[in-house]
Amino acid sequence: MSTIKLLGLRISVYTRIARMALEEKSVDYELEEVDIFADTGPPEEYLAHNPFGTIPCLMHGEFYLYETGAITRYIDETFPGVALQPSVSSRRARMNQIISILDAYTYRPMVWDVYVQRIVVPSGGGRPDESLVAAALPNLKNVLQQLELLQDEYEFLTGDSVSLADLHAYPMLRYFMETPEGSTMLKSYPGLEHWMQQMQARPSARATSFHTTTETENGF
Ligand SMILES: N[C@@H](CCC(=O)N[C@@H](CS)C(=O)NCC(=O)O)C(=O)O
Structure with a gap:
């Protein structure tokens, strides 16, 4: 089982940004769909990881991270492969x-x-x-x-x-x-x-x- 999970939705713009970073780095990950748009609002267990209720949220082992800009920089700096941030x-x-x-x-x-x-x-x-x-x-x-x-x-x-x-x-x-x-x-x-x-x-x-x-x- 992959130790890297992205909590989000396939149709979500910000989820896709994080997924594209994972794909560009060839990281093995699982997308777990979390319906934050349900009538009842984001699930309680999701709010425990991201109290703002936005998607996505990255789970890397015990480490949870929300905010897409932080997630994509973390992905780039943590995993091997082509650099996604210019060196200059x-x-x-x-x-x-x-x-x-x-x-x-x-x-x-x-x-x-x-x-x-x-x-x-x-x-x-x-x-x-x-x-x-x-x-x-x-x-x-x-x-x-x-x-x-x-x-x-x-x-x-x-x-x-x-x-x-x-x-x-x-x-x-x-x-x-x-x-x-x-x-x-x-x-x-x-x-x-x-x-x-x-x-x-x-x-x-x-x-x-x-x-x-x-x-x-x-x-x-
Ligand atoms: N600042 C957040 C924004 C993410 C965001 O707005 N995601 C949308 C889905 S694409 C969302 O969760 N919208 C629900 C909401 O704003 O309550 C980030 O960078 O991750």
Whole structure:
């Protein structure tokens, strides 16, 4: 049995970020699904490990760790394999800057205000709140513009090899691309569009798809 468990959900953006880091490092782990979105709220036993009730939470033997940025850095620094943090401090600073942009200005508008309103709410028979979508889009334009500027001429967001910034960004952009607004907006940023295609082809992305095998992630 694996001594490494990730408590989370397959459909969760932050769970996928941590899973992609585990996959990139070829770590043998088990995903244990914890339904924090149940009507009754996160299970009591999960709150004992993460009192904030967010996912994911990494379990490595007796060591429990929540907060995705801490988890991915721990994975990179604990397990052998290719380094996922640039060795040059200015590049590493860019990586941390991008992760902050994603956490602070990207996740909520991209995932909750656009993806959930456009895809999840209608699929459950509800009506999307168009005001949320409309308010999010200008901010997301700003995000994509800054990400492309920061990427500069590199293949990946912080250099010519993949880093934790790429793993943090991909799941958010992946959901965004499933919306008409997201796939249209991305076309204005060819560097990012190319990056997205590269990321999508990585084994770590393929192994962690949000969707079940009957659905694909190729259609953006
Ligand atoms: N700061 C947390 C955020 C994680 C997060 O927001 N995860 C989402 C699922 S993708 C969640 O747990 N949402 C439930 C909530 O916010 O109560 C981290 O970095 O791990």
